[in-house]
Amino acid sequence: MLYQRLCLRHLKHVLKIAIRHHSGSGGKPQVCVIGSGPAGFYTAQQLLKGNPDIHVDIYEKLPVPFGLVRYGVAPDHPEVKNVINTFTQTANKDRCSFIGNVTIGKDISVAELQKFYTAIVLSYGAEDDRKLGIPGEDLPNVISARNFVGWYNGLPEDRNLAVDLDTDTAIVLGHGNVALDVARILLTPVDILAKTDITEYSLEKLRQSRIERVILVGRRGPLQVAFTIKELREMVKLPGTRPVLHTNDYLGLDDIAKDLPRPRKRLTELLYKTALTPTSTDQKIWASATKEWELRFRLSPLEILSSNSSKLSGVRFGVNRLEGSELTTQKAVLTEKTEDIPCGLVLRSIGYRSWQIDPDIPFDERQGVIRNNKGRVDGKTGLYCSGWAGRGPVGVILGTMTDGFEVGKLVLKDIEDGMLQVNTGRDNALQLLQDRGVSVVSFKDWEKIDCVETADGEKNGKPREKIVETDRLINIAKT
Ligand SMILES: Cc1cc2nc3c(=O)[nH]c(=O)nc-3n(C[C@H](O)[C@H](O)[C@H](O)COP(=O)(O)OP(=O)(O)OC[C@H]3O[C@@H](n4cnc5c(N)ncnc54)[C@H](O)[C@@H]3O)c2cc1C
Ligand SMILES: NC(=O)c1ccc[n+]([C@@H]2O[C@H](COP(=O)([O-])OP(=O)(O)OC[C@H]3O[C@@H](n4cnc5c(N)ncnc54)[C@H](OP(=O)(O)O)[C@@H]3O)[C@@H](O)[C@H]2O)c1
Known part of the structure; x- marks a missing residue:
């Protein structure tokens, strides 16, 4: 019995080594987070903190970051928006890139991203509402x-x-x-x-x-x-x-x-x-x-x-x-x-609701959430979810932070345990987007928008005057 258990453990160990070998574990893991709201940023923060080699790309469909912190939190609650300072620190780290103006499920699919990245975390929130x-x-x-x-x-x-x-x-x-x-x-x-x-x-x-x-x-x-x-x-x-x-x-x-x-x-x-x-x-x-x-x-x-x-x-x-x-x-x-x-x-x-942004994401239409078990997407190795997309549209930023951290730890553990193929193809993903004519907005680009908005706001005695036309946002980002 003991001998059998030892053999099984040995077999698992050999398997892990085989997976690493097969996927070329010499490379540094690259993880892709979809969505730049609190869930996306807190998951990224945990990933970067827990593994000094990892690179995290945060994809966002809008040309600007921060999800509901920018577009949900009420304008008369400015103190809530202070979390943006922490998100900015994360985005400015060398091993993190904000890739804005890219809609996953339209500009690039989840299946494509899976070929390029070690893991994908779906943190795309709940962008529909209950009827x-x-x-x-x-x-x-x-x-x-x-x-x-x-x-x-x-x-x-x-x-x-x-x-x-x-x-x-x-x-x-x-x-x-x-x-x-x-x-x-x-x-x-x-x-x-x-x-x-x-x-x-x-x-x-x-x-x-x-x-x-x-x-x-x-x-x-x-x-x-x-x-x-x-x-x-x-x-x-x-x-x-x-x-x-x-x-x-x-x-x-x-x-x-x-x-x-x-x-x-x-x-x-x-x-x-x-x-x-x-x-x-x-x-x-x-x-x-x-x-x-x-x-x-x-x-x-x-x-x-x-x-x-x-x-x-x-x-x-x-x-x-x-x-x-x-x-x-x-x-x-x-x-x-x-x-x-x-x-x-x-x-x-009467509440928000998430939706299936890509046919490869197992989705529970009745509950309006990604099918998952504590952040691991059902039946999909290397696919995770955090925040409202996985938990449902309930909870304040603090709760979303805890969730983001937990899912980040889960991904780190799976990488550490050799459960994932270490893909290092982020350059290929960016090349594919360029070939498709997608004009990607970086965090430095966003900082240009931020400067214009805060300067415009100052003229009107406001903390910022948001730019509301997508074309104008992209023009400022790209000039
Ligand atoms: C109106 C409102 C006010 C709130 N006020 C407060 C408050 O005062 N205090 C508080 O603590 N909490 C507040 N909350 C709760 C808080 O906003 C949420 O807990 C939190 O934003 C959820 O984070 P998330 O990252 O899961 O989703 P989100 O913040 O929605 O972020 C999801 C991101 O994913 C992006 N995305 C979506 N689809 C795609 C795609 N296909 N490709 C790429 N990117 C995509 C979205 O553009 C968005 O940026 C409020 C919520 C609402 C609705
Ligand atoms: N300042 C802040 O901190 C802040 C600000 C905004 C949002 N948030 C957070 O964001 C999350 C989402 O907020 P939310 O207000 O959209 O959702 P919510 O807290 O879930 O409230 C939804 C409300 O709609 C009602 N409802 C649902 N279905 C209904 C139906 N068919 N008919 C009639 N009523 C119905 C619910 O009633 P029942 O209880 O009977 O289902 C409940 O009163 C919450 O966690 C909230 O705390 C926080």
Whole structure:
């Protein structure tokens, strides 16, 4: 028995040596990361730290780096964007290259990249959104929060979004942090937004906006909201705006809160306090507010309503009851009752979704994620995933960092264990892109764009003025 085990171990060792020999392990491993958001950059950081020989190429479809840190994080949250400094340090390392303006799955395939690189990490995020699948969802001014966020943040493909703010009431569907982001942007005094890196065209439209009421509607109750306390506090303190919280929704929550896990406890206490025991100072401030935001619960959208002229007029909701013994995980069940709420703008904020950028990536269409086991893509040696593309569109940058680090370690271990063929063909990949006429943007090129944007911003008293036309971005990068 012992002899057999020893033989097996020896056989494994010989096999590893054979793989190394076959793949020419004399070369230094080259790893390709797809996507330059937090997942891509943190995975790269771990790879570079863990192996002094490795070279990491970060491919990005846009001519600019940083994913949702640039195009998702709200403009009035500049402190969150400080992670860009760490990403910049990573990108400026000798053994790291940013290769922007290359769409994987279109300009070059995953199968091609596998021939050139030792390992590939898919960190391409979640660039689609969930749909409700209800009548009227395609009416004008029924807009996904994802596109609205892209619009105010200057994502080139969303810059011409047809959003009409000539209405007094907006409904935001969903109770997550993105829902609070979009509600806050609609209600924040424009003079405050004008000091951020929000795009000039959206600032102009927000200046003309007639919206004075934003109703955030969730399908479950106050104990199941997905937003977090910091973001709720910002809403409570939003200048010129009062919260409208219906007392009946919160009665008894003070007692229930005592037994909840700490983050949920503090969140529930803040909801309770705002609804039932606000300070006199808060009450005084709210009395003079001209705008308001309202939280509505236990309502599922059934239909988007329109007038005869096909103009959006409101949303029909089904009234839910909640079922389940565990309070914070109760499920919504539709009753026969309905309620119509009038509005002129609907922002659907029910979550993002990833998609299959290349047919060689095993993809779970139902969940909207790459099929994987803790970062190893199912059935594909040398293929890994990190961040929202593999885990789903949930979690803040910190969680994405942990995931990126873990996947980076996994790749390093597989290289160390001789599990991967050490391909060293990055030059061939770059040559192929050149042959195909793809104009690659390097990190130095991005730094030129960065300089122009910050200089333009300075003129307007903003941290940056984002350039929103892809052609112009590339022109600046290439001159
Ligand atoms: C609106 C919004 C606001 C948020 N605000 C905060 C916040 O304030 N604080 C916080 O901690 N977290 C926030 N988050 C969460 C945070 O943004 C995510 O945790 C994080 O960005 C996920 O990182 P990722 O790298 O997986 O995806 P992403 O950041 O989306 O990066 C993916 C990258 O891949 C690129 N890509 C896509 N397809 C291809 C392709 N075919 N070829 C090449 N490249 C491709 C994309 O262009 C993108 O650059 C927010 C999220 C959203 C949606
Ligand atoms: N400031 C920040 O830190 C910040 C800012 C923005 C985003 N983020 C993070 O980014 C991630 C994504 O945020 P998100 O707001 O897009 O997603 P989210 O947190 O998953 O919230 C989605 C919301 O949509 C609701 N929903 C889903 N399907 C629905 C349906 N069919 N009908 C009605 N409602 C539906 C959910 O309700 P149920 O709970 O009932 O499913 C939930 O309230 C989160 O982890 C978030 O914290 C962070």
